[in-house]
Amino acid sequence: LESPAEVRAIPLQGLPEIKPGDDLGSSVAAAAASAGFGLGGCVLAISQKVVSKAEGRVADLRTVDPGRAALQLARRTGRDPRLCELILSESREVVRVDEQRGIVIVETRHGFICANAGIDSSNSAGSESVVLLPEDPDASARRIRDGIERESGSRPAVLVSDSFGRAWRLGQSEVAIGCAGIDPLDDWRGLTDSDGRELAATVIAVADQIAGAADLARSKTSRNPAVLVTGVSRFVVEGDGPGCVSQVRPAAEDLFR
Amino acid sequence: LESPAEVRAIPLQGLPEIKPGDDLGSSVAAAAASAGFGLGGCVLAISQKVVSKAEGRVADLRTVDPGRAALQLARRTGRDPRLCELILSESREVVRVDEQRGIVIVETRHGFICANAGIDSSNSAGSESVVLLPEDPDASARRIRDGIERESGSRPAVLVSDSFGRAWRLGQSEVAIGCAGIDPLDDWRGLTDSDGRELAATVIAVADQIAGAADLARSKTSRNPAVLVTGVSRFVVEGDGPGCVSQVRPAAEDLFR
Numbered sequence: 001l002e003s004p005a006e007v008r009a010i011p012l013q014g015l016p017e018i019k020p021g022d023d024l025g026s027s028v029a030a031a032a033a034s035a036g037f038g039l040g041g042c043v044l045a046i047s048q049k050v051v052s053k054a055e056g057r058v059a060d061l062r063t064v065d066p067g068r069a070a071l072q073l074a075r076r077t078g079r080d081p082r083l084c085e086l087i088l089s090e091s092r093e094v095v096r097v098d099e100q101r102g103i104v105i106v107e108t109r110h111g112f113i114c115a116n117a118g119i120d121s122s123n124s125a126g127s128e129s130v131v132l133l134p135e136d137p138d139a140s141a142r143r144i145r146d147g148i149e150r151e152s153g154s155r156p157a158v159l160v161s162d163s164f165g166r167a168w169r170l171g172q173s174e175v176a177i178g179c180a181g182i183d184p185l186d187d188w189r190g191l192t193d194s195d196g197r198e199l200a201a202t203v204i205a206v207a208d209q210i211a212g213a214a215d216l217a218r219s220k221t222s223r224n225p226a227v228l229v230t231g232v233s234r235f236v237v238e239g240d241g242p243g244c245v246s247q248v249r250p251a252a253e254d255l256f257r
Numbered sequence: 258l259e260s261p262a263e264v265r266a267i268p269l270q271g272l273p274e275i276k277p278g279d280d281l282g283s284s285v286a287a288a289a290a291s292a293g294f295g296l297g298g299c300v301l302a303i304s305q306k307v308v309s310k311a312e313g314r315v316a317d318l319r320t321v322d323p324g325r326a327a328l329q330l331a332r333r334t335g336r337d338p339r340l341c342e343l344i345l346s347e348s349r350e351v352v353r354v355d356e357q358r359g360i361v362i363v364e365t366r367h368g369f370i371c372a373n374a375g376i377d378s379s380n381s382a383g384s385e386s387v388v389l390l391p392e393d394p395d396a397s398a399r400r401i402r403d404g405i406e407r408e409s410g411s412r413p414a415v416l417v418s419d420s421f422g423r424a425w426r427l428g429q430s431e432v433a434i435g436c437a438g439i440d441p442l443d444d445w446r447g448l449t450d451s452d453g454r455e456l457a458a459t460v461i462a463v464a465d466q467i468a469g470a471a472d473l474a475r476s477k478t479s480r481n482p483a484v485l486v487t488g489v490s491r492f493v494v495e496g497d498g499p500g501c502v503s504q505v506r507p508a509a510e511d512l513f514r
Contacts, residue, residue: 005267005474005476005481006266006267006268007470007473008264008266009263010263096512096513098510105512112425113424113425166462167370167512168369168505168506169432169462170442170460170462170503170504170506171443171463171465171504172459172460172462173462173466174466175426185428186428202429203427203428204420204430204472205426205427205428205429205430208430208469209430209469210473212465212466213264213470215466216467216470216488216489217264217488219262231266231473232473246427247428248427249425254425255355255424256424256425256513
């Protein structure tokens with residue numbers, strides 16, 4: 001049951017609980033070393049939430065003073081006005097408001113279109129802290145990659161991933177919001193298949209597909225933040241690559257804003 | 258390097274060239290048997306294109322007579338009027354037209370929002386044949402599953418997959434357009450993580466994530482149509498399940514039509 005072409009997603013066990021200021025790259029390298037995993041040529045997918053925590057991108061709602069626009073958005077959606085203030089301050093533009101479901105679709109400061117600016121407010125009852133997206137997830141991925149190399153000598157590609165909803169499909173799927181060491185888009189334009197036919201899907205969102213594959217390996221309740229994906233070394237490059245900002249569709253091509 | 262939680266995507270070698278009328282389920286079972294793969298508890302992801310070919314969902318443009326609406330759409334987009342006729346006849350509604358890029362975003366008769374009604378016109382130069390989506394991809398998945406069981410006694414889940422573009426992200430990613438033996442959405446609402454916190458992503462598009470993982474295992478030029486995904490048996494059910502139609506977002510919730 002071995003195949004040279006197979007792709008494997010393996011949750012990395014043994015990461016410690018992440019606190020602000022932690023060096024995630026060195027924690028990952030240490031966990032991989034004790035698990036006996038080699039990191040070379042693979043892709044490490046790591047959940048946005050722990051990256052944000054390590055970077056201190058956590059806000060305490062008790063310190064947030066909602067302005068006029070936030071108060072108005074809160075009235076429309078039934079959401080906490082302090083959360084609405086954070087959503088607005090993390091966004092370039094509000095794209096849609098779903099008053100029934102209490103969802104605000106925005107363009108984040110990075111250019112991502114997602115619900116509630118990617119702010120994670122699913123915390124334990126009584127907690128007033130929420131987790132924001134990293135300031136620059138591509139920079140986060142580069143830092144983690146550098147930390148891994150410093151610690152282990154290996155230079156895997158790194159994805160920072162989050163789950164985004166989709167406009168026309170129910171459910172969320174994991175996508176890459178930051179990356180280093182991989183081009184998030186694999187461009188097949190001009191190539192032909194084994195029968196000489198032009199390939200149908202010409203630009204493939206490999207980073208998003210790898211993020212989704214990694215998510216499948218997370219167990220239902222433990223949600224291992226770090227997953228190693230092997231068998232994808234053809235996508236791993238020595239340099240940092242263009243980052244996930246390169247897969248944001250330019251506004252001029254956007255038919256649905 | 259073994260982990261009980263790991264997910265593997267393994268391309269199935271040895272499938273014959275598929276012709277109209279072929280029983281794909283029995284071809285898959287035979288290829289798996291000669292490769293020594295057990296199919297129980299795994300998910301078989303198979304490309305829409307071979308499913309459509311087996312079902313005879315191929316159209317010869319020379320037999321298509323474009324009507325008025327198709328001629329108008331062809332003028333707007335610069336596409337072949339006969340292809341435009343097929344796009345319209347496969348669709349419930351035209352959602353957007355990108356005149357610059359020659360793309361027609363439609364709601365297909367199944368309810369999927371995608372470009373050009375999912376019609377694959379990337380054929381060898383001079384060929385006038387195009388491949389349409391299956392009439393009912395969920396029924397296709399059920400038939401393939403039944404065929405596999407008849408031949409092998411195993412009853413894997415089956416996904417029929419295709420690559421769709423995304424509104425705000427460049428590149429295409431593989432999604433499930435038909436399924437049997439798996440609920441395409443894994444609903445975690447009300448569950449909590451190991452720290453007692455409510456889980457952030459509450460409905461996960463597992464069928465789409467499995468389709469994407471499978472696509473990573475396809476080699477760049479051979480595009481193995483069939484990929485086996487293991488380590489996802491928790492999603493595999495005995496019955497056929499609700500199919501991929503169940504993950505179409507209802508029009509009443511659609512903010513971007």
